[in-house]
Amino acid sequence: MFNGERYEINSASTGITEADGTGATWKDIWDFKVGLNQWIILNPQDIFSAYLIGDDAAEMPKTTRVRIVKRDVTNEDAKPVLSELPYQRLKAFTDRDLLMHLAITDRLEVGPEEHIVVQVNGVDAAGTGDLDASASYFKIFTHRRKKIIG
Numbered sequence: 797m798f799n800g801e802r803y804e805i806n807s808a809s810t811g812i813t814e815a816d817g818t819g820a821t822w823k824d825i826w827d828f829k830v831g832l833n834q835w836i837i838l839n840p841q842d843i844f845s846a847y848l849i850g851d852d853a854a855e856m857p858k859t860t861r862v863r864i865v866k867r868d869v870t871n872e873d874a875k876p877v878l879s880e881l882p883y884q885r886l887k888a889f890t891d892r893d894l895l896m897h898l899a900i901t902d903r904l905e906v907g908p909e910e911h912i913v914v915q916v917n918g919v920d921a922a923g924t925g926d927l928d929a930s931a932s933y934f935k936i937f938t939h940r941r942k943k944i945i946g
Contacts (some may be wrong), residue, residue: 800837800941803913807933816851817927819919822863825929826914827871831944836906838866842898842938844878845889849931850920856927858884860918864936866867867911877904877912891934898936912936 805828807814813827830836834941844864848856879899886896906912914934916927 800835800939802905803836803938805836805936807929814929816929817916817918818880819926820917822915822917823927824913825901825916825927825932826934828912829914830906830908830910832908833941833945834908835941836912837939837941838877838898838900838904838906838912839939840898840900840902842936843895843933844886844898844936845896846886846914847932848883848887848916848918848936849897849928850879850922851925851928852920852922853928853931854921856883856918856932856934857918857921858882860927862886862917863915864898864907865913865915867913869909875904878907883916 802827807826811829850856860883861880862883863880865874866877867874877898888895919926
């Protein structure tokens, strides 16, 4: 089965729309829109990590929740890619024993103009603000397939 080339989606990727959190309610923090003539091939062994900073410039607390969904081209219908988890389980970037794998059982293609959305729910450590997206980051290590124009 062809999985395409190795590909990393992160908070600085082309196609990302970024927004700050809204406290203890679910909010789309990073919305990655797949480009034309591209497909993201998500597999169960793909890895997700995040490092989240609040408005108070401190790391987000353990009570913060994170999830990932795939949305259609209208950005309305959603399918879970990573079920709701506590932030503490998602912040390992290097320890292979602690890395979080996507919560899908089969390969999942995300086509052109579809969305992969990282959502966060939580208040900052001071309890007076929420997530500061520009100070935070995430990575999804996956695969991409492109249509060659020629």
